[in-house]
Amino acid sequence: MASLVSDLAVEEVLGAPGEQRSRPTRRRIAWWRAVVLLLAAAYFLLPLYAGLRFALQDANGNFSFSSVRAIAHQPGLGDAFWLSAELAALTMVLTLALMVPTTIYVHLRLPKLRPVMELVTLLPIVFPPIVLIIGVLHAFPLWLRNWQYMLALLYVVLAMPFVYRSLDAGLSAIDVKTLVEATRSLGARGPTTLWRVLLPNLTSAMVSAVILTLALVFGEYTMAALAQWSTFPVWLYDFFQTDGHVTVAVSMAALLATWVLLSSIVLLDLGRSRRQANRRRS
Amino acid sequence: MTNPVVASNLPAPGASSTGGGEVVAPRPTPRLAITPVLAMAPFTVYVTLLLFVPIGAVVLLSLQDDQGNFTTANLALLFHGIYAQGFLNSMRLSAASALIPAVVGVFLAHAIATSRFETFRRLVASAAGVFANFGGINLAFIFLAAYSYTGIVVAWLRSAGIDLYAHGYQIYGFDGIVFVYCYFQIPLMVLIVTPALGAIRPAWREAVSGLGGSTWRFWRHVGIPVLLPSILSGTLLLFGSAFAAYATCQALTSGTVELWPIQIGNILDGNILAGQDHIAYAIGTGMLVVLFVTMSLYLLLQRRARRWLPS
Numbered sequence: 240m241a242s243l244v245s246d247l248a249v250e251e252v253l254g255a256p257g258e259q260r261s262r263p264t265r266r267r268i269a270w271w272r273a274v275v276l277l278l279a280a281a282y283f284l285l286p287l288y289a290g291l292r293f294a295l296q297d298a299n300g301n302f303s304f305s306s307v308r309a310i311a312h313q314p315g316l317g318d319a320f321w322l323s324a325e326l327a328a329l330t331m332v333l334t335l336a337l338m339v340p341t342t343i344y345v346h347l348r349l350p351k352l353r354p355v356m357e358l359v360t361l362l363p364i365v366f367p368p369i370v371l372i373i374g375v376l377h378a379f380p381l382w383l384r385n386w387q388y389m390l391a392l393l394y395v396v397l398a399m400p401f402v403y404r405s406l407d408a409g410l411s412a413i414d415v416k417t418l419v420e421a422t423r424s425l426g427a428r429g430p431t432t433l434w435r436v437l438l439p440n441l442t443s444a445m446v447s448a449v450i451l452t453l454a455l456v457f458g459e460y461t462m463a464a465l466a467q468w469s470t471f472p473v474w475l476y477d478f479f480q481t482d483g484h485v486t487v488a489v490s491m492a493a494l495l496a497t498w499v500l501l502s503s504i505v506l507l508d509l510g511r512s513r514r515q516a517n518r519r520r521s
Numbered sequence: 522m523t524n525p526v527v528a529s530n531l532p533a534p535g536a537s538s539t540g541g542g543e544v545v546a547p548r549p550t551p552r553l554a555i556t557p558v559l560a561m562a563p564f565t566v567y568v569t570l571l572l573f574v575p576i577g578a579v580v581l582l583s584l585q586d587d588q589g590n591f592t593t594a595n596l597a598l599l600f601h602g603i604y605a606q607g608f609l610n611s612m613r614l615s616a617a618s619a620l621i622p623a624v625v626g627v628f629l630a631h632a633i634a635t636s637r638f639e640t641f642r643r644l645v646a647s648a649a650g651v652f653a654n655f656g657g658i659n660l661a662f663i664f665l666a667a668y669s670y671t672g673i674v675v676a677w678l679r680s681a682g683i684d685l686y687a688h689g690y691q692i693y694g695f696d697g698i699v700f701v702y703c704y705f706q707i708p709l710m711v712l713i714v715t716p717a718l719g720a721i722r723p724a725w726r727e728a729v730s731g732l733g734g735s736t737w738r739f740w741r742h743v744g745i746p747v748l749l750p751s752i753l754s755g756t757l758l759l760f761g762s763a764f765a766a767y768a769t770c771q772a773l774t775s776g777t778v779e780l781w782p783i784q785i786g787n788i789l790d791g792n793i794l795a796g797q798d799h800i801a802y803a804i805g806t807g808m809l810v811v812l813f814v815t816m817s818l819y820l821l822l823q824r825r826a827r828r829w830l831p832s
Contacts, residue, residue, distance in 0.1 A: 272632040279629055283652060283704070289667030289674050341564040349557055359568060365816045366576050367765030369782045370805040373789060374575025377582060377802075396571050458657045460768035465789050476658050476772055487666045490659040497659075498651055505647040 287494075294488035306484040310492070313485065319474035322387065326470065327456040329391035331449050334398050339445070342406040343437055346415050353407070360403035363396050368461040371396070376466065390463055390470070394456050402448040409444025447504040454497050580809065583802040595803035603779055604804065611764060611781045612811075614695060618702040619760035625703070626710025627752060633711065634718045646715065652708035661772035664701045668692045693774045701773060702766070706759050713758065717751035717826065754822035761815045765808070781808055 297303040310316070345352050363371075375393060376384065383389055415437070422432045438445075460472040469477075475493075479486040586592045598604055633645045667674045668685075669692050675685055691697055721744060729739040767782040776783050776790075781804050788801040 272635070275628055275632045279625075279707075283648075285674055286663050286667040286704070289672065290663035292673050293666035337563060337567055341561065344557075344560040348560070352561075361816070362568075362572060364761070365809075365812050366572065367767070367782070367808060367812065369765070369767045369785050370579055370808055371572070371575055373785060373801055373805055374577075374579040375571075376789075378575050378578040392571055395567070399568075454654065458659070460658050460772070461786075464768075464771075465786065472658050472768070475662075479662060479772075483662075483666070487662050490662040493659050494655065494663070497654065501651045501654055502647060505650055 287491075290487055290491050290494075293484060294491050296484055298484065306482070306488045309482075309485050310489055313478065315469065315474055316478075316489075319469050319471045322469065323457055323471035326388060326391045326394065327453050329388055330394040330398060330456055331452050333391065333395045334402050334448065334452055335445060337395065338399070338402050338406060338448075339438075339441070340433075342403060342410060343415075343433070346407075346410045347419060356403065357407075360399045363399055368397065368459070369465070372462045372465045375462075384466070387468065390459075390466060390468055391456075393462055394452070394459065397459070397462075398448075398452045398455055401451050405444045405448045405451070406441065409441045413440045443507050447507055450500050450504050454500055457493065458497070576809070579802050579805040582799060583806040586799070595799045596806065598800055599803055599807050604781075604784065604800065607779045607781045607784045607804070608807065610695075610779050614698060614780060615760045615763040617695075617699045618706055618763040619756050621699065622703050622706035622710050622759055623752060623756040626707045626755070627714050627748075629707065630711045630714040630718055634715060646712075649708040649711045653705055653712055656705045656766070657768045658772040660701065660704060661769050664692060664704070665773065668697070668700070693777065695778070698770055698773060698778070701769060702763055706763065709762070710755050710759060713755035714748070714751055717748050721747060750822050750826035750828075754819050754826055757815050757819040757822065761812055761819065764811060764815070 294306055295302055295304065297305050342356075345356055371393065379389070418436055418440070419432055422436050427435070457471055459470070460476060463470040463473045464476065471493075475486055475489055478489075583595050584591055584593065586594065599608065633642055636642055666672060669675070670686055672692070678685055692700070725743050726739055729743060734742070765782065767786060770778065770780060770783060771786060774783070776787050785801045785804050785808075788797050
């Protein structure tokens with residue numbers, strides 16, 4: 240849920256570089272802003288600092304890199320990480336294969352269906368993962384539940400809300416109809432139009448969809464745990480009982496990776512909105 | 522729309538047909554010979570099989586006994602004992618983890634939006650985007666490292682003479698969960714409210730002060746009414762997100778609090794006597810009802826909130 244909204248809103252927050260903002264006189268109220276911001280900074284940064292300190296401690300509480308070094312040779316971590324990586328790859332391929340053609344088609348031929356699509360792709364938010372997985376565990380045949388990539392099928396559903404919105408925004412930003420008519424009048428057929436005109440225009444939307452999917456698969460605990468697949472988050476949860484310092488070290492590394500990935504989306508969006516602003520101005 | 526003049530000049534109309542000749546034949550335009558039904562089929566089938574069928578199964582099973590006969594006995598269990606308690610706890614937890622972040626988020630968003638440093642605003646906005654996605658078990662472990670009984674921040678406060686745990690606080694309890702949830706709920710609220718704050722035009726403020734109104738009057742009669750739909754819909758979204766959350770809470774408490782999602786998890790993990798599966802389905806149905814109502818209200822308010830946003 241969070242990812243969907245933030246993805247939308249970051250665009251709205253950052254995507255308005257040229258617009259004027261409310262700038263009331265603010266000399267009198269400067270102190271409360273300082274207090275609010277300081278408290279927020281303490282709340283948001285303290286746990287990160289503490290996590291870092293904790294990760295860089297040995298069992299006796301002394302400073303040491305032993306926990307970080309120990310990450311590399313923990314039993315099961317490699318397998319769990321590899322399973323999550325495979326699931327992520329499969330999820331990305333399936334998601335793009337399913338959503339890109341559908342979204343383009345809806346934009347081109349069935350614009351009336353867009354509100355319906357918006358509603359349907361919002362449903363995975365209304366249906367929480369914990370409820371979805373108990374349904375899946377009952378309704379799916381045994382061979383499918385025992386297939387180690389079964390989770391990828393479900394992650395496609397979980398990824399739908401933000402993947403659809405990302406692609407929809409990408410397609411709304413370009414004039415699809417004109418582009419398609421132009422390519423057609425130049426003699427190009429459907430597949431050529433798709434491959435050489437539409438997809439290149441959707442690259443940044445697809446990249447951010449892929450990154451969000453990656454973050455989703457590597458962070459998803461609920462479904463994997465209840466379906467009893469030892470993915471990366473499930474391994475981490477189980478290992479916390481064994482060694483808290485190593486677990487926190489891995490958690491910090493995972494948060495750092497998420498941070499880098501998500502920041503790159505924000506930068507991507509920023510670049511895109513700047514380019515569009517420039518285009519509009521010229 | 523397809524230009525028929527251009528289209529008729531094209532060679533081999535319908536050459537890209539997928540074999541449905543009878544569909545293409547009557548049409549002079551060389552459209553992709555993919556009918557709407559065919560194009561929407563993969564998506565529709567996928568969503569049906571992987572979303573509607575499992576969810577439908579949960580609702581159906583909550584209305585059946587072990588022999589498959591129709592019964593409302595499972596759902597009736599939700600109104601008694603620990604499952605009713607689980608519902609009340611979930612509602613209380615979600616309300617607290619929606620209202621507190623909503624209020625803090627509005628103030629924080631206002632503090633950020635009125636800052637005169639452009640770079641700072643951008644930095645905080647992207648930080649909010651990232652923090653709003655920090656949830657799950659990693660967050661729980663980091664908070665445990667900081668605020669559990671042996672946590673680092675707790676140890677600092679203890680050496681400063683403040684013993685949090687002596688005052689009944691614990692990160693594994695109700696307050697602790699709310700405290701952790703705020704970590705992703707506050708940034709989420711900031712992201713929701715910031716565009717709405719941007720919609721408040723300086724001219725309105727000048728108009729109010731030109732008519733002799735104070736800052737208080739401006740917020741009372743202009744600012745808050747304009748912001749209210751955004752604030753309310755944001756609060757509902759936070760409520761839904763807290764109500765559905767399982768992973769963070771499970772990692773924080775190891776399943777010791779009686780919340781609806783945790784109760785489902787415990788039944789499935791086999792911590793509860795076997796043969797209670799139907800209660801899990803009943804709780805699942807209950808959660809669906811609560812979230813359905815929440816998200817419907819959210820969508821309604823969202824529509825209203827958009828009225829003031831620059832499109």
